Every structure is written in structure tokens, then in C-alpha cells.
Ligand code: SF4
């Protein structure tokens with residue numbers, strides 16, 4: 036239900052721009068009509084995605100019959116209006132404005148990072164005069180430190196206020212402002228502080244001059260030295276479109292590519308700056324094998340022979356694990372290879388522990404709507420989601436909805452910092468999620484007096500219903516367009532299957548859509564491609580194998596790992612690393628090498644990260660987005676699809692003669708063609724709603740710890756959102772545990788123990804102890820959402 | 829941690845409440861100028877970061893927006909200043925009527941330059957004042973909110989000497 040009004044003739048007026056007759060919507064501005072007709076009017080403050088400020092006056096045009104020039108961005112069209120954008124009169128006005136703008140702007144483009152891609156430079160060339168009559172002193176403004184991501188050179192600022200509007204509208208908080216007035220106006224934060232929005236980098240793109248530029252890539256390349264190549268961001272399930280700028284085979288920076296349906300013109304800082312990880316020192320550049328415990332570099336043939344031997348020798352007990360960030364083609368080929376070898380254990384759901392509804396739950400957990408549609412929701416219940424950090428673009432869409440009055444509601448264990456109005460929220464122990472959802476289901480059942488599904492009656496009889504539950508259900512029911520969404524953080528819950536059943540039922544009862552914002556860039560693509568142990572490509576029946584957790588609980592003899600770092604990524608890092616160490620043979624297809632990897636692996640094959648391979652990501656909305664390699668693979672690195680293809684041939688398997696990743700994709704597309712993404716599932720009554728299990732360790736997936744690339748991106752790791760190596764709980768829990776006031780505490784779970792700094796964090800629910808995943812601390816612990824003990828160190 | 833109530837006195841909060849009643853409930857930001865004025869008064873004529881933050885929190889608007897207002901208007905000071913603020917208009921009409929000599933006279937009299945405060949903390953001369961909308965009476969100045977027009981040295985002496 037998108038709220039786009041039908042345009043009928045009455046709403047249109049006839050105007051003329053530069054003699055070209057055209058129609059324009061009533062109430063729209065001259066600049067809109069001109070842009071639609073491809074007639075360029077110079078502008079600085081106007082930006083199609085931002086509220087109109089009309090403060091730069093660069094867009095002055097002549098309107099017949101009006102004695103003064105008018106700003107095209109702020110002058111509504113009127114019937115019969117005749118606009119001249121480049122008459123002598125208009126040009127003179129534009130030149131005048133240009134001259135004023137350049138009064139204080141330094142004329143030293145050769146030493147400015149923006150030189151060559153500067154709107155001011157371009158417009159000065161096209162619309163300015165060649166001389167300046169200003170002989171007085173130019174003003175100089177001290178640069179500000181606004182954090183590790185954005186470099187400032189405020190002397191260059193022309194006060195268009197685009198950055199202020201962007202950070203408020205897209206970043207979600209008003210972090211920048213215009214201080215002072217007149218010639219003394221300064222753009223900044225007033226007090227020295229960093230700009231912390233997870234979307235902050237967007238101010239760089241909107242800044243028409245070199246005042247705000249990307250700090251990590253500052254002075255690294257000139258605009259004309261870089262090749263811009265299209266791509267798809269690989270760190271969340273939104274699949275923002277990006278342009279990757281390459282110089283000398285290296286990614287220099289990443290900027291958004293416009294896609295109205297997905298990311299509009301924005302990207303998250305994670306998608307913008309993660310590329311630094313691609314250039315990290317820990318990149319593996321040549322195949323390596325372990326000979327007598329020593330690592331030696333070798334050629335591809337030798338390494339692949341090693342792999343063939345290792346896999347053949349252990350073919351009866353082989354398992355394969357990949358991250359949800361691999362391409363669809365890679366996922367497909369890896370599961371095909373393993374299955375052709377007779378293996379059954381292959382999975383990509385690295386962060387999940389409850390697999391009890393495999394086969395009943397949907398094969399691929401999708402959003403159930405387009406990304407764009409999030410902004411037309413009237414109500415949404417998010418379960419286990421830190422949407423602002425999990426999928427910043429989805430959060431931006433949802434914020435637009437919330438600003439329009441949508442009721443966004445949350446069920447979480449951590450009171451995450453959300454930058455839009457939240458109508459209702461429940462911050463509770465994860466063991467209570469099921470009971471809370473059951474209470475909502477109970478309300479919904481009473482309300483629409485529908486039959487209670489099998490077995491549910493007994494379960495919900497005793498659940499306590501509160502006003503919050505009633506309000507949530509009322510909001511969902513009364514909305515025209517509502518959605519119940521399970522978030523990325525929920526994927527790790529111990530009772531995911533129960534949450535899934537109840538949430539799905541709640542959605543049905545309240546007439547809401549039901550969807551997921553899951554973890555990783557391509558969990559849907561991987562699932563469709565058959566990278567799950569209970570189904571092959573397109574959901575095809577297969578002989579079932581062990582899932583991402585079981586394959587370590589009952590260890591395999593040999594493992595193939597692709598683009599995954601189990602010590603950080605797996606649900607049970609301790610179990611995973613010990614199984615890998617004990618295995619006979621481990622091969623890693625990986626862009627990076629780490630010490631842990633060198634410890635357990637036998638062969639390391641350098642495979643391409645997303646920037647160096649072609650492939651396809653399927654986003655949360657089910658959109659297949661294909662991309663090509665942005666640059667040549669580093670050193671001896673090869674795209675994983677090629678490596679798997681060659682392995683297939685070396686293993687004498689049939690059907691590995693693909694000439695391009697396109698062919699692989701075509702095969703997956705053919706085999707999944709009939710499959711519609713659908714989140715409905717048959718009602719499975721949960722055995723119980725669980726119950727209080729005391730002090731549990733909870734986890735979250737910090738924004739800059741989500742995958743191997745992001746974890747290596749330096750600038751992101753210097754921000755306030757960098758991974759924090761702490762053991763966090765609220766004051767009440769600390770008191771209860773008797774650790775209040777301690778500097779360090781010890782967390783013990785079964786035989787595992789970690790010790791770390793105690794952090795008192797009021798956002799965390801009672802009886803919960805947060806050790807974030809992706810951290811060094813968490814790699815010393817087992818499965819999250821289990822009981823632990825905490826003592827003073 | 830200090831709360832808003834610690835920073836803003838009861839009378840200031842009352843004053844802000846009074847102004848808030850004059851604007852629609854979803855336009856609370858409109859009260860920011862009178863709110864800052866009251867808060868500045870309470871603090872002896874200038875605003876600290878803490879006070880601006882408290883005003884932001886009290887009204888429920890972004891801190892940055894409060895800083896914007898406080899830096900925009902010359903009647904807000906963000907540094908300690910004297911008990912009496914002297915604003916001499918130096919805009920065009922007043923200039924034609926001799927405001928330069930008014931400035932010079934006061935500077936000599938008080939022994940400070942524009943933008944400075946006397947050692948005894950009694951007077952601050954504001955740095956530069958644009959048209960204060962009393963052009964017909966130029967040269968003119970505003971001292972502590974009171975308008976004085978058609979200034980002469982004698983008149984200035986009487987005005988300034990009459991302050992404690
Ligand atoms: S910093 Fe850039 S975007 Fe911001 S006001 Fe100045 S010129 Fe405009």
C-alpha cells in the first residue's frame with residue numbers, strides 16, 4: 036500500500052523552461068520540472084532528498100514578468116510560467132552569487148581532496164566569472180575533529196547546510212548545526228565531539244565542496260585516477276548499491292550508488308568504510324600448506340592436490356561451513372561439491388543454535404516486503420533487533436514511517452539506542468520472550484475470537500497479560516499495514532523456533548505481515564542455493580546432515596570452511612575451534628589468514644572477497660543483485676567459485692565445467708525458479724514457553740564486528756561503536772551477583788571461563804550478562820543464552 | 829550527575845513554563861529564546877554549555893539547535909562578562925551620525941576595547957552591534973536592555989556613571 040497519489044491532469048500546470056513547453060505538478064518547484072526535463076540549473080543547497088533550505092541562491096533564474104531573479108529550488112511552478120535559466124539576466128544573477136560564494140572560499144583546488152569532483156569547482160567553471168574583484172582578506176576557519184571517518188576543512192565550507200539536514204534526516208540525530216551568523220557562520224558541533232551516527236558518511240557525498248571528505252581515503256587518489264565500478268554492499272541483508280573506486284588495483288573508497296528501491300542515495304558507514312578491511316595486512320595472497328607443522332607458500336596445483344587428498348581420505352565424515360556473506364554461486368558450488376562427495380553436513384547459519392524447526396520453518400527467511408515498503412508501515416513489532424546497527428538502511432526507512440506516525444514496537448533484552456519514536460517496548464530476559472509473545476497471542480485470540488490453534492490453549496492459559504501486550508496487539512491490529520519482524524539478534528536465541536512460531540501466529544492473528552531481517556549479506560541466497568543441511572538447491576530433498584552447530588558438537592574428520600572465522604562467527608566458538616583443531620584435515624577458502632586459522636587448518640586457499648569476484652547477493656526482499664569484480668584479485672587470490680569448480684574437476688566429479696559465475700547463477704536460478712519466498716509455516720505448537728533460567732549470558736552482534744572484513748576495517752574500529760571487550764550487566768544484576776564495584780569479573784560456562792572488565796550498562800535487562808559476539812572475550816565462551824556464573828576476578 | 833533542576837533555578841523553569849504556554853505543544857522549540865534569556869540572567873549574564881544543555885533537555889530539543897540560537901543572537905554571551913552590557917550600534921545610520929566617536933569615547937572612558945570587560949567586572953562592551961532599530965535616534969546604544977538615543981559625551985557619562 037504505497038501512498039503515491041495518482042496524478043491527474045488537474046494537478047498539473049503548463050509551464051515553459053527555455054522555450055520548451057512542459058507540464059509540472061502543482062506545488063512543485065521550478066528546479067523539479069527542470070531536472071525532470073534534463074535542463075540543468077546550478078545549485079548548492081538544493082538536494083532532491085533533503086528539505087529545501089534555499090539559502091545559497093545559486094539557482095537563480097529569470098521568470099518572465101518578474102523583475103527580480105527567483106530561486107528555482109524555492110519557487111513553485113505556476114500555470115503559464117515562462118522560465119529562462121540561461122538568459123543574460125539569469126546568468127548575471129548566477130555570476131553574482133558565484134562571486135559572493137568565492138569571496139571566502141580558498142582558490143587552491145590543486146591541494147584540495149575534492150578537486151576534480153567538486154560541485155563548486157564545476158559550477159564556478161560553468162557559471163562563474165574568470166576574475167574575482169574581492170581584494171580583502173579571506174576568512175580562515177579552524178578545522179574540527181569530528182571523528183575518525185570524516186575529515187573537515189571548514190575554510191572551504193560554503194554554508195549550504197546540506198550536511199546539517201543530512202545528519203538530521205538520515206543520521207537521525209541533529210549532530211551538526213550552523214553556529215554564529217553572517218560571515219562568521221561556522222558549521223559544526225559547537226563543542227568538540229565526534230559525529231556518531233552510523234550513517235554519518237553521507238554528509239561527505241552531499242557536501243558540494245571539499246569541506247567534508249572521507250578521512251581514511253583523504254589525499255589517497257584524485258578523482259580522475261580512480262575507476263568507479265558498481266557493486267553490492269556485503270555486510271547486511273539490505274544489499275545497498277555501491278560504487279567502488281579503484282586505483283592501482285586497490286579499493287580506495289566506496290560511495291553509494293542510487294537505487295530508489297533499496298538505499299535511495301545513502302549508505303551506512305559500515306558499507307562505506309568496510310573496504311579498509313579488504314586492504315588489510317592479514318590478506319592471504321598465496322595458497323599455503325602445512326608441512327610438518329610449518330606453513331609454506333605454494334602454488335595452486337600443489338595446494339589443490341593437498342585438498343583433494345585430504346577430502347578423499349576423509350570423505351565419509353566431511354563437513355562444510357560458510358558464512359552468510361558468501362555469494363549465492365559460492366554457496367551453491369560448495370554444497371554441491373560436498374554433497375557430490377557424499378557429505379551431508381553443510382550449513383551457513385553460523386550464528387544460530389536452535390534448529391529444531393528445520394524443514395518446517397521457511398527455507399529462506401525474507402522480509403516479506405520490499406525494503407522500500409518499510410516506510411509505509413503503520414505499525415511494526417521488532418523482535419530481537421538492533422535495527423539501527425543491524426541494517427542501518429532499514430532503520431532509516433522505518434524511521435521515516437515512525438516520523439509519519441507509525442507505531443514501532445520492540446521486544447529486546449537490551450534497550451538499544453534507537454533514533455526514532457518507539458511506541459511500546461519490552462526489555463526483558465530472553466527466556467521471557469516466548470511468554471511475552473504468548474501473552475500477545477492470547478490477547479489477539481481473545482480479540483478476534485478465532486479458534487485457538489492446537490495445543491496452544493494449555494500453554495497460554497497461565498501467561499500474564501499486561502497493558503503493554505494489549506497495546507502492542509491493538510497497534511498491530513488497528514494498523515492498515517503492519518508487520519512483525521524477527522531481527523538479526525534473535526537468530527541466536529536458544530528458542531528461536533518457539534519465537535518463530537509465536538511471532539508468525541501473532542502476525543496472522545493481527546493481520547500483519549511476517550518477516551525477517553536476518554544476519555549477513557546473503558543468508559537468503561545461501562539458503563536457496565542449498566547451503567543448509569536439510570535441503571538442497573531450491574529446497575530439493577537431500578539426505579539430512581548435521582547443522583552449523585552439530586557439525587562441531589559431534590566433530591567431523593575433515594572440514595571445508597569458506598569465508599568464515601569460527602572463533603568469532605560461530606555460535607559456539609569454543610566447541611568449533613576445538614573440533615577444528617582435532618580434525619584430520621581442514622581447508623579454509625578465505626581472503627584472510629589469522630593465527631587461529633593457522634593453528635587448526637592444513638591448507639589455506641586465498642579466495643576473493645566480494646570486491647574481487649563476480650557473484651550474486653539476494654537481499655532481504657528477495658531481490659537478486661548480481662555484481663562483477665571491482666578489481667583484480669590480490670596476488671594469487673582466486674574467486675572461490677573458480678576454486679570450487681576446479682576442485683570438482685580434480686575430484687573427478689561431473690558437472691563442474693562452468694565457464695563463468697553467470698552459468699552457476701543460471702543453474703541456481705533455474706533450480707529455485709519456482710520457489711516463492713514465503714514466511715508462512717504450518718502451526719507447530721511449542722513444547723513449552725521455557726521459563727526463567729537465572730543468570731544468562733546474552734550476546735549482541737556489534738555493528739563493526741559482524742564479519743571478517745568489517746572486523747579489519749581500521750577507521751570503523753576507532754569509532755565509538757567499535758567492538759567493546761567488556762562483560763556488561765545492569766547495576767541490579769551486578770548487585771545480585773555480588774560483583775558490584777569489581778573492576779574485572781570472571782564468567783564461567785561449563786568448563787569455559789573468561790575474565791574481563793566489568794561494565795555497568797543500564798540498557799541491559801535484569802539477570803542478563805552481555806558478552807558481545809565477534810569479540811575476543813566471546814571466543815572463549817560457548818553457546819550464548821545459556822546459564823553462566825559470574826564472580827569477581 | 830547534575831539534573832536539569834540543579835542547573836536551572838525554579839524561577840527560570842517557571843519562566844520557561846510561562847513561555848511554553850504561549851506556543852503550540854508541538855512547537856516547544858519556539859520558547860528557546862526567552863528560555864535562554866532567563867537562564868542567562870540567572871547565571872550573571874552569560875551561558876555555559878551546561879546551561880544550554882539543560883535548556884535543550886527542558887524544552888526537549890536537540891542540543892545543537894540550542895547552540896545555534898545561542899551563537900546566532902548577539903544578546904547571548906557564552907563567556908563571563910561584566911554586570912552591565914553596553915551595545916553601541918555601529919550600523920550605517922548610526923555611523924553617519926558619529927557612532928565611531930561614541931565607541932571611542934566609551935573605550936577611553938572605561939579603558940577597554942570593544943569585546944572586553946573592565947577589570948572590576950562592571951562593564952562589557954559588546955564587540956559590534958548591528959542596527960538596533962532606532963535609526964532615527966542615532967547615534968544610539970543599548971545598555972542592559974535600555975535604549976539610549978542621540979548620544980553625547982555628557983549623556984554617556986550620566987548613563988554609565990549612574991550604574992552601580
Ligand atoms: S560542510 Fe559542506 S555540506 Fe556542510 S554546509 Fe559546508 S559546504 Fe555545505
Ligand code: FES
Nearest residue numbers: 080091092094108
Ligand atoms: S539551490 Fe536554490 S537557493 Fe540553493
Ligand code: FES
Nearest residue numbers: 917922959960962
Ligand atoms: S543603524 Fe543604528 S539603530 Fe539602525
